[in-house]
């Protein structure tokens with residue numbers, strides 16, 4: 001199973017935010033879209049990624065003033081991305097080892113989707129279930 005297959009079932013919509021937006025705006029967009037991370041997109045394309053974990057961590061350090069800071073102050077600038085051609089199994093390993101739950105999908109320099117750890121786990125479960133069904137059918141045939 002490839003990342004392109006995951007995008008085919010979940011869709012290609014990506015919630016984004018500008019680097020200059022306030023953290024208060026970021027929190028509103030996360031809540032509005034019911035997602036855990038946003039891709040930060042500036043004039044030159046992907047500038048970073050920011051997740052609810054970044055907000056919580058900084059809120060603990062800074063307090064409520066954080067809401068007036070900008071997204072660029074709290075985002076992770078070095079973004080790990082994947083391609084639609086990548087194998088879901090390989091991405092699952094990377095996400096587990098590097099402990100991030102979101103990976104933007106880039107094709108030919110263009111942002112074409114995002115996958116979460118929930119998406120990859122769901123796709124692996126479907127794969128395992130399909131394998132189990134095939135095995136059960138094979139055994140039933142004698």
Ligand code: AMP
Pocket residue numbers: 036037049050051052053054075076078079080081099100101102103104
């Ligand atoms: P998450 O598990 O996605 O909530 O993110 C945990 C931490 O990793 C946060 O500091 C994020 O900014 C960062 N992060 C999330 N996704 C990525 C990614 N694809 N590349 C680099 N850093 C990431």
